Amino acid sequence: MNSPFQPGLENVIASETAISYLDVENEEIVLRGYDLIELANKVTYVDIIALMLDGSLPAEEQRTALELKLKSEEGLPQRVISIMQSLPEQTHFMDALRTGISSIASFDEELEDRSPEANYRKSIRLLAKVPQIVANSYHSAMNRPLVEPQKELSYSANFLHMITGKSATALEQKAFDQSLIVYSEHEMPNSTFAARVIASTQADIYGALTGAVASLKGTLHGGANEAVMKMLLEAGTEDNMEPLILGKLARKERIMGFGHRVYMKKPDPRAMLMKEALRELAAAKDEDRLYQMCVIGEEVMKREKGLYPNLDYYAAPVYYLLGIPIDLFTPVFLAARTVGICAHVIEQHQHNRLFRPRVLYNGPRGLHP
Ligand SMILES: CC(=O)SCCNC(=O)CCNC(=O)[C@H](O)C(C)(C)COP(=O)(O)OP(=O)(O)OC[C@H]1O[C@@H](n2cnc3c(N)ncnc32)[C@H](O)[C@@H]1OP(=O)(O)O
Ligand SMILES: O=C([O-])CC(=O)C(=O)O
Numbered sequence: 001m002n003s004p005f006q007p008g009l010e011n012v013i014a015s016e017t018a019i020s021y022l023d024v025e026n027e028e029i030v031l032r033g034y035d036l037i038e039l040a041n042k043v044t045y046v047d048i049i050a051l052m053l054d055g056s057l058p059a060e061e062q063r064t065a066l067e068l069k070l071k072s073e074e075g076l077p078q079r080v081i082s083i084m085q086s087l088p089e090q091t092h093f094m095d096a097l098r099t100g101i102s103s104i105a106s107f108d109e110e111l112e113d114r115s116p117e118a119n120y121r122k123s124i125r126l127l128a129k130v131p132q133i134v135a136n137s138y139h140s141a142m143n144r145p146l147v148e149p150q151k152e153l154s155y156s157a158n159f160l161h162m163i164t165g166k167s168a169t170a171l172e173q174k175a176f177d178q179s180l181i182v183y184s185e186h187e188m189p190n191s192t193f194a195a196r197v198i199a200s201t202q203a204d205i206y207g208a209l210t211g212a213v214a215s216l217k218g219t220l221h222g223g224a225n226e227a228v229m230k231m232l233l234e235a236g237t238e239d240n241m242e243p244l245i246l247g248k249l250a251r252k253e254r255i256m257g258f259g260h261r262v263y264m265k266k267p268d269p270r271a272m273l274m275k276e277a278l279r280e281l282a283a284a285k286d287e288d289r290l291y292q293m294c295v296i297g298e299e300v301m302k303r304e305k306g307l308y309p310n311l312d313y314y315a316a317p318v319y320y321l322l323g324i325p326i327d328l329f330t331p332v333f334l335a336a337r338t339v340g341i342c343a344h345v346i347e348q349h350q351h352n353r354l355f356r357p358r359v360l361y362n363g364p365r366g367l368h369p
Contacts, residue, residue, distance in 0.1 A: 005360045045180040052343040073128035094217035100133035105206030123342035134331040135162035164323040175277040182270040185340030191215040197355045199348040225329040227256035228316035241296040257313030267308045274314035
């Protein structure tokens with residue numbers, strides 16, 4: 001017992017993985033050997049599903065086969081829909097998603113099979129169903145009719161359509177698909193670690209993903225994207241952005257969407273990609289004000305704290321301009337991350353050793369009842 005205690009496990013290597021790596025020095029997010037930003041500029045989210053789960057980018061035929069496989073697994077059991085509809089009105093949409101994912105587990109006949117092949121099939125099922133849970137948890141809460149997937153649309157276009165009910169422009173589709181790609185996988189964030197810890201007991205993939213949803217809800221992690229949008233709406237104008245942030249900093253509040261355990265004082269490459277998507281969308285929608293507000297916030301935080309925006313800072317206004325309800329920003333993040341988490345669970349089950357760390361005990365000793 002002589003390894004040093006690192007609060008928050010900062011810089012501790014917790015796993016060996018062939019899935020992804022944050023090369024902070026070279027400002028590269030490596031996904032199975034590729035640069036995530038280059039992937040986001042050149043391929044689609046379905047290609048990322050293949051890369052994550054099959055290990056390589058698909059050829060045309062493989063992509064078509066994967067798209068068909070995903071479509072064939074769409075649809076939610078009626079009893080899962082009933083469970084979701086019976087949740088109280090005030091249910092947080094991440095809690096609804098957690099419940100939805102947890103409840104579909106019981107309908108999967110392969111639940112207890114942890115082989116890579118069965119885990120792959122379950123991952124495809126999850127990827128087909130999670131967007132439907134996300135969209136329909138919202139429609140159900142709004143007392144609107146539930147939506148069915150549109151078979152003729154691509155994976156991401158269908159997901160966006162199920163949420164907004166509108167046909168997206170090519171620019172909107174590109175921005176959404178790119179957002180799913182940059183959210184798809186990010187090495188060992190808290191949610192992925194949670195999933196791997198759960199999977200390391202030989203628990204099933206649904207349980208591991210359910211735990212990851214609970215983790216991602218927190219505002220220090222995925223929940224930040226919703227908090228960012230609320231801050232931008234609170235500011236409302238370019239002129240209010242600086243005083244709002246300065247006021248929060250003076251009160252020692254954290255500014256959502258800034259800072260990162262691994263990047264900390266370096267830019268998050270994904271945020272810069274989403275910044276460009278926001279600039280394009282804002283220009284097309286005559287919403288330059290929103291883009292300028294974000295730029296001002298970025299400049300103030302750099303000047304005041306030396307902190308850079310993380311992905312959530314620029315993904316939030318992109319989702320807002322795409323017409324996604326703020327309450328669904330974090331569930332959409334989870335839907336995009338499902339593929340990364342599934343890849344990690346599959347890898348954990350293949351090369352497993354139970355996670356069981358130790359503590360630095362600082363409580364009393366020698367007491368007697
Ligand atoms: C996609 C994602 O999940 S990305 C993360 C999304 N989360 C957020 O955007 C929430 C806001 N950010 C934060 O709270 C943090 O930067 C985290 C949680 C992401 C990383 O936290 P940690 O690595 O534990 O850093 P820690 O909390 O120790 O902060 C280090 C210092 O930077 C400051 N700091 C870090 N982030 C922020 C922030 N967003 N606003 C103000 N100050 C900040 C801390 O106050 C602390 O200052 P101090 O040393 O003077 O006390
Ligand atoms: O890596 C992290 O700790 C958080 C993050 O940016 C992500 O999960 O995308």
